Amino acid sequence: METQEITYQPGKVARIQLNRPRYLNAQSWRLRNELDLAFEAAVADANVGAIVLSGMGGNFSAGHDIGTPEDRAYRKEIGHLRTDPKGIYDDLKEINVANTLRWRNVPKPTIGMVEGYCIFGGWMIAAAMDVLFAAQDAMFLPGQTQYFSVPWDIGAKRAKEILFEHRFLSARECFDDGFVNRVFDSQDLEEQTLAYAGRVADNYLQNPMVVETSKRT
Secondary structure (H helix, E strand, O other), rough: OOOEEEEEEEEEEEEEOOHHHHHOOOOHHHHHHHHHHHHHHHHHHOOOEEEEEEEEOOEEEEEEEOOHHHHHHHHHOOOOOOOOHHHHHHHHHHHHHHHHHHHOOOOHHHHHHHOOOOEEOOOOOOHHHEEEEOOOEEEEEOOOOOOOOHHHHHHHHHHHHHHHHOOOHHHHHHHHHHOOEEOOOOHHHHHHHHHHHOOOOHHHOOOOOHHHHHHOO
């Protein structure tokens, strides 16, 4: 699978990495469309038992691409640079909600590995993963738009507290809130995440129905 703004590595544990380090992995339309292709490939591959999503260059994602020349050119190329209110709404719904729901409902177990910034759109795709591991110095900033899972992620009152103040959350706070499953030193994050994903993949490949049923439930 040829991609420009992500990397995809198949295997027992398939790895998807956001690959726009110049923009702190801000999510362009191309990147999110390529994410769709990567998740589809991992689901279709019978040898894949788990999927790990991460970012390259020391950051998970700084959120949406809000106007780089590359993104505008790509959107124009694929016909998603509409200006009428209904067209804008439909475009944003597809690129920021419908696909995020598809990733949330991927039948195979998904693990997010977060380091650096995880802002707005970064929170959205992190929230769509089944399990989140984070570096201790990772910084999270939720937003109240589009795939708005924050009350589900951390509870309604906590969501209001954070959104009213509009501040970053540390990885430790996200762990305490139940959004992040485990926090590791930066140098240990990848090793620990892949070790866990490997154990999950073994379980999935041995009996997919058990793991898929747990996820659906």
